[in-house]
Amino acid sequence: MAVNPKKHEMPAQKAEVRAHNFEEVALGYSPEIALEEAARCLNCKNSPCVEGCPVNIRIPDFIARMKEGDWEGAYQIISRSSSLPAVCGRVCPQETQCESHCTLLTRAKMDPVGIGRLERFAADWHNDHAEGSAVKPEPNGHRVAVVGAGPSGLTCAGDLAKKGYKVTVYEALHTAGGVLVYGIPEFRLPKRIVAREVDTLKELGVDVETNVIIGKTLTIDELFEAGFEAVFIGTGAGLPNFMNIPGEALKGVYSANEFLTRSNLMKAYREDPVTPIMKGGYVAVVGGGNVAMDAARTALRLGAEKVYIIYRRSMEELPARREEVEHAEEEGIEFHLLCNPTEILGFENPENPRDPRNGFVTGIRCVRMELGEPDASGRRRPVVIPGSEFELHVDTVVMAIGTSPNPLIKNTTEGLEVNRRGGIIVTEEGLTSRANVYAGGDAVTGAATVISAMGAGKVAAKAIDEQLRRQS
């Protein structure tokens, strides 16, 4: 039977409908589509796709199970490598990872197998059908503390728990999940999916302690004093960056972290929220990453009349996933490329200093850019075109231009070395400058992807296991 050259389309809500609700955009394969898509896999002996996966999921093996309709069997294979399959199936950039290595693509110039979509199907099937089925492993008597319940921390915790370690995860916020709950919006990753994955870890025996800020409530040294033999730091990205242009303190200017946290974690998108957020009007999101796309699409769903993405390079350099950009364009987000803000404008009534409109955003002033010579990152450096200033009328501005590492742990942990940008310095195994202290994810690399954080959590879990075995 000839292989279908096309990847099966992901069923999705229509753009004009989904732009006004927070329901998940991608609806997931049906069992019939999953079977047909699984059938496209050639089950290559050398399995190049596995090398493209940061957590090395045995991709051809799980797809082989799916060809037989053994969804649970497929899930079990995935879960051996990934602690968050339903999350990865949704937010991984498969097109630049596993799927970019698929033989169908590299040799036959066909669409690659829809590995991410199949992964999501198997994980969702498991979560819908196999309630409380995680088997608690035999305890090995060793204790490990994980700081931060985001993708890297949860992965590290899951991997260690499966080996029999007693793991406690400390989370600063009131809910576990990290960026998966405060950052990535409901329409891309429903919060119940994250909660279900966290429950699975708890079934494995992982304790999650919320409301504990390591570096404040407890220090890393106190964790060792309390009997933990190793610590993994997965605190994620920290303080949001601003552009340092005039007007950033006006009312209506948010960091993407704040805007998304208000909407996602604090549920400001609801009809009758307890946490406020500016809704409606004209919104400008500055930046071109996935976080910018999330913020723009969230603003739209909150009722914005118009949402602009302002990005200083061209579409070619725009770092967000293609799929997210396409979704955003379909939903009506307007892209102002090769543009850079120079000032945020605000209302000021000279007659009345008590005018309640004073200090609210009214617009954003930008300059147009052109691409010059490549810079250190290899991307062509944007250069200002003289005299190209223009203004856009907006009510809300969201700055999605990255974050800098959080200083709380560095400041309270003697001997923990960080680099010039504040990222924790680690070896290839994730070991920091402190014995038995490991780190991974955005706290090390600066803002990156969920899956690379998971990969780092996985590497560290392996290293912690080896280290503690050596010691005992």
Next chain:
Amino acid sequence: MYPIIRKKILNPTVTQMEIEAPLVARKARPGQFIILRVDEEGERIPLTVAGTDPAEGTVKVIFQVVGATTEKLNHLEAGQALQDFAGPLGTATETEGIRKVCIVGGGVGCAIAMPVAQEFRRLGAQVTSIIGFRNKDLLILEDEFRACSDELIVMTDDGSYGRHGNVTVPLKEKLEAGEKFDRIITIGPLIMMKFVTLTAKPFGVPVTVSMNPIMIDGTGMCGGCRVTLNRNGERVTRFACVDGPDFDGYEIDFDEAMSRGRMYADFERRAYEAACNLFRGA
């Protein structure tokens, strides 16, 4: 959950609660704050620590009922519990090298000023406290301040208790009379802290102000609490949750902070009215 061990009404709008939170109680220093949520669906609000009892494992908070969440909080009684209580956050008030301090508190800000005054007393510094309220009915913590101050001056806006006038009046008198404070620490409404700073400026006394901006996470993630400092001719952004809440009064852009504090005024008023109606109906 975090049980409420004791509750005390300090005045018609200000309540004191002692919450069981042993880890926070062990660590919290004067000037630091906590973040709490009343219930499962609640918003996160910052409250400054008003005292701790590490042996008992309790943390004291004092709050004014100003909105929906504090209204809900005020309806809880001892024996009930808070959903979330996280901290201590922010940096502790700097005390090193300060031998003679003037603490200027206004309204519910006095609840935060009190543990700071107590800390200076404990460290052996000479403490002058000036506390101000709108009227006699709103006066709180007078005995506590008297116990930890070498001198206490109580001011009311309407003259119904203590001296008549703003806190800046006795402060100015003292500075003009040649009192040499190593530091003035002021905690209260932004407008009061602004004028305390302006009063102190001609005398060159360092002023520390305690900022209480809108916050969500309190750990340096959202940036909502950012304040602008004028530092050596440059505008510098700092986050009150990790860099503060204490800042140099001469650097803070108070007008901007006041404007930002009113960002959700409409929303907050409506939510507060809704919460009040809810409790009235119940």
